[in-house]
Amino acid sequence: MPVPWFTFSFSDFSYAFLSVLLEGVPFILLGTLLSGLIDQFLPSRVMMRFLPRNPFLGVCVSAGMGMLFPMCECGIVPVIRRLMNKGLPVSNAVAYMLAAPIVNPIVALSTWAAFRGQNAAEFTILRLGTGYFVAVLVALAVYNLPIGSVLKTGVMAVTGGGVSDGRGPAGFFARISAALRVAVSDFLDVMVYFIFGVAISSLFSTGVNQAVILPLALNDWLATFSLMGFAMILSLCSTSDAFIAATFVAFPGVAKLAFMVLGPMVDLKLLFIYSAVFKKRFVLGLAVGIFVLVGLICVRLSVLKL
Amino acid sequence: MMATVQRYVWAGVLMVWGVVLSYFYFSGRVGSYLHPAFHIWTAASGIALVLMAAGMLFLPQAEDPCPAGECLHTPERKTLWGVAITALILIGPLLVTTVVSPSQFGAAVVMNRGMADSIADLPGYKPYTEPPLPTEDGSPPQAAMQTEPAASYLPTNQAGQIKAQTVDLLYAAQEPTMREDFENKEVELIGQFMPAKSNNPKGDRFNLVRMFVMCCAADARPVAVTVQTAQAAKLPEMSWIKVTGKATFPVEAGRSVPVVVADSVTPTDAPPESFIY
Numbered sequence: 145m146p147v148p149w150f151t152f153s154f155s156d157f158s159y160a161f162l163s164v165l166l167e168g169v170p171f172i173l174l175g176t177l178l179s180g181l182i183d184q185f186l187p188s189r190v191m192m193r194f195l196p197r198n199p200f201l202g203v204c205v206s207a208g209m210g211m212l213f214p215m216c217e218c219g220i221v222p223v224i225r226r227l228m229n230k231g232l233p234v235s236n237a238v239a240y241m242l243a244a245p246i247v248n249p250i251v252a253l254s255t256w257a258a259f260r261g262q263n264a265a266e267f268t269i270l271r272l273g274t275g276y277f278v279a280v281l282v283a284l285a286v287y288n289l290p291i292g293s294v295l296k297t298g299v300m301a302v303t304g305g306g307v308s309d310g311r312g313p314a315g316f317f318a319r320i321s322a323a324l325r326v327a328v329s330d331f332l333d334v335m336v337y338f339i340f341g342v343a344i345s346s347l348f349s350t351g352v353n354q355a356v357i358l359p360l361a362l363n364d365w366l367a368t369f370s371l372m373g374f375a376m377i378l379s380l381c382s383t384s385d386a387f388i389a390a391t392f393v394a395f396p397g398v399a400k401l402a403f404m405v406l407g408p409m410v411d412l413k414l415l416f417i418y419s420a421v422f423k424k425r426f427v428l429g430l431a432v433g434i435f436v437l438v439g440l441i442c443v444r445l446s447v448l449k450l
Numbered sequence: 451m452m453a454t455v456q457r458y459v460w461a462g463v464l465m466v467w468g469v470v471l472s473y474f475y476f477s478g479r480v481g482s483y484l485h486p487a488f489h490i491w492t493a494a495s496g497i498a499l500v501l502m503a504a505g506m507l508f509l510p511q512a513e514d515p516c517p518a519g520e521c522l523h524t525p526e527r528k529t530l531w532g533v534a535i536t537a538l539i540l541i542g543p544l545l546v547t548t549v550v551s552p553s554q555f556g557a558a559v560v561m562n563r564g565m566a567d568s569i570a571d572l573p574g575y576k577p578y579t580e581p582p583l584p585t586e587d588g589s590p591p592q593a594a595m596q597t598e599p600a601a602s603y604l605p606t607n608q609a610g611q612i613k614a615q616t617v618d619l620l621y622a623a624q625e626p627t628m629r630e631d632f633e634n635k636e637v638e639l640i641g642q643f644m645p646a647k648s649n650n651p652k653g654d655r656f657n658l659v660r661m662f663v664m665c666c667a668a669d670a671r672p673v674a675v676t677v678q679t680a681q682a683a684k685l686p687e688m689s690w691i692k693v694t695g696k697a698t699f700p701v702e703a704g705r706s707v708p709v710v711v712a713d714s715v716t717p718t719d720a721p722p723e724s725f726i727y
Contacts, residue, residue, distance in 0.1 A: 147561050147562065151558045151561070151562060153556055153558045153559070154550065155550060155551065155552045155556060156555050156556050156558055156559045158546070158547035158550045158551040159483075159547075159551045159552060159553065159554065159555060159667055160555075160559075160667060160668040161543070161547050161551075162483060162544075162547045162548065162551050163483040163484065163666040163667035163668045164666060164668045165544065165547075166471070166474060166480065166483050166484055166488075166492055166666070167483075167484055167488055167665060167666040167668075169467070169471065169492075169495050170488075170491035170492065170494065170495040171491075173495050173498060173499065177498075257487075257488070257665065258665055259664075260485075260487070260664060260665065261664045262664055317509065317510060318510060320509065321505070321509040321510050324502060324505050324506065324509065325506075327502070328460055328464065328502060328506060331464075332460060332463065332536070332540060335540055336536060336539055336540065339539060339540070339543055343543065345668075346668065349668055350555075350558070350559050350562065351558075351562065352562065353561070353562045354562055354563050354564055355564060387665065387666070387668075390664070390665060390669050391668045391669045393563070393669060393671065
């Protein structure tokens with residue numbers, strides 16, 4: 145008797161669901177704690193000191209700043225807005241915004257951990273490298289755009305004006321309290337998305353007969369673009385998405401790579417968050433451009449046979 | 451007022467997560483869910499979450515760190531219903547699955563994922579490479595000097611049978627040198643029973659399955675060895691059994707496959723480590 149394409153078992157679902165939650169939570173927690181501490185203890189002028197004035201070098205350095213100042217994609221938009229208020233060029237801000245959720249030590253650690261035994265080093269290097277490359281390319285394209293077509297009018301009015309952050313309570317314990325509050329906020333917000341993402345992926349990984357999706361998974365183009373669409377819907381946090389990507393055992397490595405590079409740059413929740421700072425038309429163009437770019441690069445990387 | 455309610459609710463959510471993670475670690479249940487490398491992270495997170503909950507309750511409260519509309523940090527702008535629903539999403543699935551989860555997969559997942567019956571199907575497998583040639587002065591290469599009889603490194607039970615894992619026999623089927631260690635030797639294997647739905651014309655075969663895990667149960671791959679018995683075995687699917695018998699490696703469909711010709715098949719308890727890594 146042939147196996148049906150879908151079989152739901154709540155006990156299997158709950159087992160897979162719980163195992164991914166237990167595995168991913170430590171990394172989300174680590175990321176959000178760091179994010180809270182950076183938010184309260186790192187003045188934005190410290191970041192500005194690192195940046196060269198040359199536009200190309202500025203973009204390249206900004207895209208790598210996540211290694212020193214890691215942020216998750218959920219909390220990065222307020223940070224880049226504050227940095228732009230301090231005078232950071234928009235192209236540098238976009239480079240940091242797109243790259244930092246991928247090119248940072250926490251994501252490197254979680255990707256390596258999730259893919260241990262499955263070419264972990266290759267996946268980690270390619271994820272960070274591809275993320276960096278895409279962020280630089282997009283930021284250089286943004287450099288050539290008029291600022292009026294990128295930023296919302298209200299944001300543009302204060303950009304580069306040297307406006308003070310005017311935030312951050314005085315006193316060590318008050319700052320620790322504020323950092324904890326940011327971390328808890330980030331953690332709870334990310335966990336809501338993570339729980340939905342884990343539920344969908346657990347349903348997929350336990351219920352769907354892998355033989356049915358094998359034809360999709362066997363074609364690099366189909367597999368890559370279908371997992372990218374999945375990444376957009378799931379809207380996972382970059383510190384934990386590798387654990388879900390690693391469960392797509394039937395899919396080729398490049399499709400998993402595309403899933404992990406696209407998700408932290410463009411997903412459904414990020415489209416809403418980006419719209420707080422950028423014009424809607426720009427956000428749409430950014431999403432389409434990154435989707436196509438990541439897809440083409442990752443399919444091209446299929447020669448590596450991950 | 452709303453801010454105070456939220457503070458207590460969020461602290462409660464963190465406390466529940468912290469207690470559940472700590473429970474999984476200290477009860478040992480985490481061993482059925484994660485690779486050992488991740489166990490300590492579960493404990494650390496559980497303790498950290500409990501401390502964060504305490505910090506939420508007892509540290510002096512700071513102002514809202516995010517300006518309105520710029521980010522997702524909008525706790526003070528939620529209604530009581532919003533807070534209640536968010537809290538339910540955050541702890542409901544965790545508590546329900548903690549209670550319901552059987553700490554092992556059922557037969558449906560094994561059927562959906564398919565059973566790996568070749569070592570090449572598993573992640574991390576590196577094909578066999580020839581040993582190095584002798585050195586110029588005629589002395590044997592280092593790798594060759596390390597060879598020792600199989601009996602000295604393979605564990606055995608009290609009856610002298612080799613205590614093998616399913617994955618050992620898959621390696622042996624693929625690697626000629628390793629096959630010598632097992633071929634026609636008495637072995638003991640522990641695994642889960644699954645009926646053989648193919649390659650079983652006489653109805654005297656079943657599959658002995660173990661879950662091969664890289665990180666957590668969600669990425670588990672069922673690894674199967676065929677067991678041949680004198681008469682058809684009738685056991686519950688995915689029940690734990692101990693098989694003793696002779697390891698053979700007949701050529702079927704053009705490749706060597708491991709088949710254990712069983713002397714005995716007996717129900718047993720799940721081993722302390724239910725996964726193989």
